[in-house]
Amino acid sequence: MIRLELSGEHTRLHSTLCAQCPQGPAGCCVSPPELDWTDIGRIVSLGGRGWLLEQIAAGNLLPVSRGLELRRVRKREERAAPRRSKCVYHGPRGCTVPAERRAATCNYFLCEDAFAERADGRADPASAASRQAHALLREVYGRWDRELAAAVTGLPEGPPWDAPFLDWLGAEFERLSSAARGELAPLAPPG
Numbered sequence: 001m002i003r004l005e006l007s008g009e010h011t012r013l014h015s016t017l018c019a020q021c022p023q024g025p026a027g028c029c030v031s032p033p034e035l036d037w038t039d040i041g042r043i044v045s046l047g048g049r050g051w052l053l054e055q056i057a058a059g060n061l062l063p064v065s066r067g068l069e070l071r072r073v074r075k076r077e078e079r080a081a082p083r084r085s086k087c088v089y090h091g092p093r094g095c096t097v098p099a100e101r102r103a104a105t106c107n108y109f110l111c112e113d114a115f116a117e118r119a120d121g122r123a124d125p126a127s128a129a130s131r132q133a134h135a136l137l138r139e140v141y142g143r144w145d146r147e148l149a150a151a152v153t154g155l156p157e158g159p160p161w162d163a164p165f166l167d168w169l170g171a172e173f174e175r176l177s178s179a180a181r182g183e184l185a186p187l188a189p190p191g
């Protein structure tokens with residue numbers, strides 16, 4: 001079953017299949033997405049600038065050309081299981097960081113198995129709306145990131161990874177998301 005949690009650009013998709021993921025106990029967190037420029041701006045705009053600086057200093061978020069890479073760790077999911085590489089933030093009961101500190105993809109991505117899951121042989125009524133939400137978020141976030149990547153590439157010394165740079169990304173995220181209010185109207189929270 002899929003649950004669509006409408007919240008504009010912060011919309012989340014949940015699937016009951018993730019608790020018994022066919023890929024294994026860590027699910028798709030074995031391949032964490034990078035925090036791209038838009039994700040970093042989103043986290044800052046939601047109050048996470050200090051957290052980002054701490055995590056960069058701790059080596060859990062690693063500056064790369066497209067933003068920040070999430071460190072991978074090798075752990076066993078069970079005593080007898082082989083060690084597998086996965087996201088540093090994945091714990092025994094799933095993700096250990098709140099949705100406000102994740103890549104947007106972590107919040108809206110579902111695999112084809114999750115979209116295709118059937119309950120009692122019937123298609124999930126939430127599936128079609130969830131696919132549309134997923135496609136809209138991919139399109140919007142991809143476009144925003146291309147725009148921010150072009151601006152970051154133009155910085156003469158490269159990204160400084162300090163508080164003013166993060167604040168600039170946060171302000172850019174807010175500018176882009178507010179300009180897209182109309183486009184994001186189908187994802188507005190109910191009420």
Ligand code: SF4
Nearest residue numbers: 018021027028110111
């Ligand atoms: S989205 Fe798919 S691959 Fe990822 S945890 Fe859920 S069921 Fe597993």
Ligand code: SF4
Nearest residue numbers: 029032087090095106
């Ligand atoms: S941040 Fe959380 S949801 Fe995203 S890959 Fe890491 S553990 Fe998974």
